Amino acid sequence: MTEKKTMTKWFWVWEFEKEEEWLNEMALNGWALSGVGVCVYTFEKCEPGEYAVRLEMHGMDQEYIDFMKDTGAEYVGRMMAWIYFRKKAADGPFDLFSDIDSRIEHLKKIGRVLSFVCLGNMLIGVGNSLNGFHFAWINLLCASLLTYCLGRIHGKKEALERERRLHE
Numbered sequence: 711m712t713e714k715k716t717m718t719k720w721f722w723v724w725e726f727e728k729e730e731e732w733l734n735e736m737a738l739n740g741w742a743l744s745g746v747g748v749c750v751y752t753f754e755k756c757e758p759g760e761y762a763v764r765l766e767m768h769g770m771d772q773e774y775i776d777f778m779k780d781t782g783a784e785y786v787g788r789m790m791a792w793i794y795f796r797k798k799a800a801d802g803p804f805d806l807f808s809d810i811d812s813r814i815e816h817l818k819k820i821g822r823v824l825s826f827v828c829l830g831n832m833l834i835g836v837g838n839s840l841n842g843f844h845f846a847w848i849n850l851l852c853a854s855l856l857t858y859c860l861g862r863i864h865g866k867k868e869a870l871e872r873e874r875r876l877h878e
Contacts (some may be wrong), residue, residue, distance in 0.1 A: 713755040716743065720749050723820065724862035726765060726792070733763040737796070745793050746787045761796045762804040768793045791823060812873045817867040821860060828856035849857050 721729040735741050735752055744763045747754035764783075768774060768791070775785050775793075782801045797804040805811045835849030836845040 714744065714752060716750060716752050718749050719751060721843065723859050724819075724866065726767075730763060730765050731792075733765070737761045737763060737799075739816050742797055743786050743794060746789045746792075748789060759799055763794065763796045764804055764806045765792055765794045766806050766816060767791045767823065781836050783858065789812075810870050810877070814867055814870050814874070817863055817870070821867070824856055824860050825861065828853050831856060 738759050740758040741753035742756040743763050744754040781795040783795040831849045834851040835846050839847035
């Protein structure tokens with residue numbers, strides 16, 4: 711029976727790279743990601759450095775999961791819009807984004823999702839305020855937080871665009 715452990719950890723949406731880094735540090739310490747949930751990560755004992763872990767915001771797409779399996783990656787799970795893969799380090803480099811443009815597109819995708827959720831919260835909050843609901847501030851607070859998230863994602867996207875211009 712494989713030794714397992716579960717850890718709870720919070721990452722903001724703009725910290726997906728930090729989350730991926732932490733998951734890879736866990737793998738370097740002999741704990742491979744084996745399951746995900748809302749702020750909950752399940753790990754199984756492995757050889758230190760046996761796996762590399764990658765994550766991305768991606769819709770539910772079985773063809774994509776099958777494609778990733780064909781490259782040697784294992785589907786670990788999904789948490790909301792985020793999908794998690796791991797791959798044996800011995801099989802070579804493991805990157806989901808091959809260049810700056812694909813990283814920029816990923817950030818744009820994250821921005822679109824956040825914008826949609828932010829707008830929804832703002833409209834609900836304003837509508838509830840106009841109708842006299844006492845808890846309308848919750849949606850407005852969520853919209854404010856999502857606006858901050860959008861700013862952080864936009865900043866990352868702009869930094870990549872500057873880097874791309876330097877290499878042109």
